[in-house]
Amino acid sequence: MHKVIGNCTSAPETEHHLRLKEIAVEVARRYGWTVETEVRGVTPDGEEWIADVLARKNNAKVAIEIQWSPQTPEETLRRQERYRKSGVRCLWLFRHAGFPIAAELPAVQVSAVDDGYATRLSDISMPLQTFLDAAFDGRLKFGLPSIGKAVVQIKAGDIECWKSQCKATTKIITGIDVIFGSRTYSWIVKTLDGAPPSVLHSVIENLPKNLNIGTLKKRYSNTIGDRYLSNGCYRCDSLIGQHFESEVWYSDEIISSFQIDISGDWRRMIEQEYEPEWAVYRVNELLC
Structure with a gap:
C-alpha cells in the first residue's frame, strides 16, 4: 500500500x-x-x-x-x-x-x-x-540501434612546448566524444591508442588546419621506453607526454565536430568499451 x-x-x-x-x-x-x-x-x-x-x-x-x-x-x-x-x-x-x-x-x-x-x-x-x-x-532503445548517425566532437587545449629552445604554444588533442542519443561515449588520447586505424584517420582528417595543432601519431618515449599515440608540438614535433594532457583537460574546448554512421569500427569501439544501456534517440539519428 x-x-x-x-x-x-x-x-x-x-x-x-x-x-x-x-x-x-x-x-x-x-x-x-x-x-x-x-x-x-x-x-x-x-x-x-x-x-x-x-x-x-x-x-x-x-x-x-x-x-x-x-x-x-x-x-x-x-x-x-x-x-x-x-x-x-x-x-x-x-x-x-x-x-x-x-x-x-x-x-x-x-x-x-x-x-x-x-x-x-x-x-x-x-x-x-x-x-x-x-x-x-x-525511439527508446537498448544499446546501439542497428543503424544511426552520431556526432563526433574533438576537444583540444593550449599548452607550451616543454623544450627550452622551442616554447611554442601548441594545441593538443585532449579527447573525443561520440554523442548518440542520450549517451556520450568518451575517450582520451591514451585510450585512443588501441583504436582502429579508420577511427584515428577520421579524427585526424577532421582536425582544423589553422589552429597550430600538433600531429597526433605514435612516438617513442624515453621515459617509458616504448612508443604510444601522443600529441606533439606543432613547431618542433617533440612528444608531449600523457601527464601534460591532464593539465589542459579543464580548459579545453571543442575544435571540430563531424557526423558518422554508427557502424563498422566506430560501432565496435563503442561496444568494446561501454556496457549497453537504455537511451533515447531523435528521429534524424536513426536514419541513414
Missing part, C-alpha cells in the same frame, strides 16, 4: 503516483493507444498482477509501472517476468536508483522538479513527457 500525501480521494496512492499515471495516459493516448489504469491480469500459471497503466494497440500490450517506493532488483525482475508471461511489455518509472540495467527491463529514474517531472538516462536529463514520447514513438 502507498502512503497517502495530501488530499487523495480516489485511491491510497501518493499525489506523485496519481500524476505520473495521468501523464502516462495522456502520452499513450496521443500515440493512438487505448489506455486504462489499475488493470488486473493473470499469468498463464495463475499469478495475478495489477498494472498502474495498461495501453493496448492492435495485439500489443504495454504496461507502465510507477514505483515511487524502494523495491529490490529481485522483486522488480520477478514482477517483470509476470508481465512477460502474460504477453505484456512493461516500462518502469522508478523514483529510486539501483534498478537493474537490462534489455528485458525498460526503465528510467524519475524525479519531481519545479515544473513537473524529469527523467535521467546516463548523464542526460529530460522532461518525463519527452521520455514517454520517445518510448511510444519507438
Whole structure:
C-alpha cells in the first residue's frame, strides 16, 4: 500500500503516483493507444498482477509501472517476468536508483522538479513527457540501434612546448566524444591508442588546419621506453607526454565536430568499451 500525501480521494496512492499515471495516459493516448489504469491480469500459471497503466494497440500490450517506493532488483525482475508471461511489455518509472540495467527491463529514474517531472538516462536529463514520447514513438532503445548517425566532437587545449629552445604554444588533442542519443561515449588520447586505424584517420582528417595543432601519431618515449599515440608540438614535433594532457583537460574546448554512421569500427569501439544501456534517440539519428 502507498502512503497517502495530501488530499487523495480516489485511491491510497501518493499525489506523485496519481500524476505520473495521468501523464502516462495522456502520452499513450496521443500515440493512438487505448489506455486504462489499475488493470488486473493473470499469468498463464495463475499469478495475478495489477498494472498502474495498461495501453493496448492492435495485439500489443504495454504496461507502465510507477514505483515511487524502494523495491529490490529481485522483486522488480520477478514482477517483470509476470508481465512477460502474460504477453505484456512493461516500462518502469522508478523514483529510486539501483534498478537493474537490462534489455528485458525498460526503465528510467524519475524525479519531481519545479515544473513537473524529469527523467535521467546516463548523464542526460529530460522532461518525463519527452521520455514517454520517445518510448511510444519507438525511439527508446537498448544499446546501439542497428543503424544511426552520431556526432563526433574533438576537444583540444593550449599548452607550451616543454623544450627550452622551442616554447611554442601548441594545441593538443585532449579527447573525443561520440554523442548518440542520450549517451556520450568518451575517450582520451591514451585510450585512443588501441583504436582502429579508420577511427584515428577520421579524427585526424577532421582536425582544423589553422589552429597550430600538433600531429597526433605514435612516438617513442624515453621515459617509458616504448612508443604510444601522443600529441606533439606543432613547431618542433617533440612528444608531449600523457601527464601534460591532464593539465589542459579543464580548459579545453571543442575544435571540430563531424557526423558518422554508427557502424563498422566506430560501432565496435563503442561496444568494446561501454556496457549497453537504455537511451533515447531523435528521429534524424536513426536514419541513414
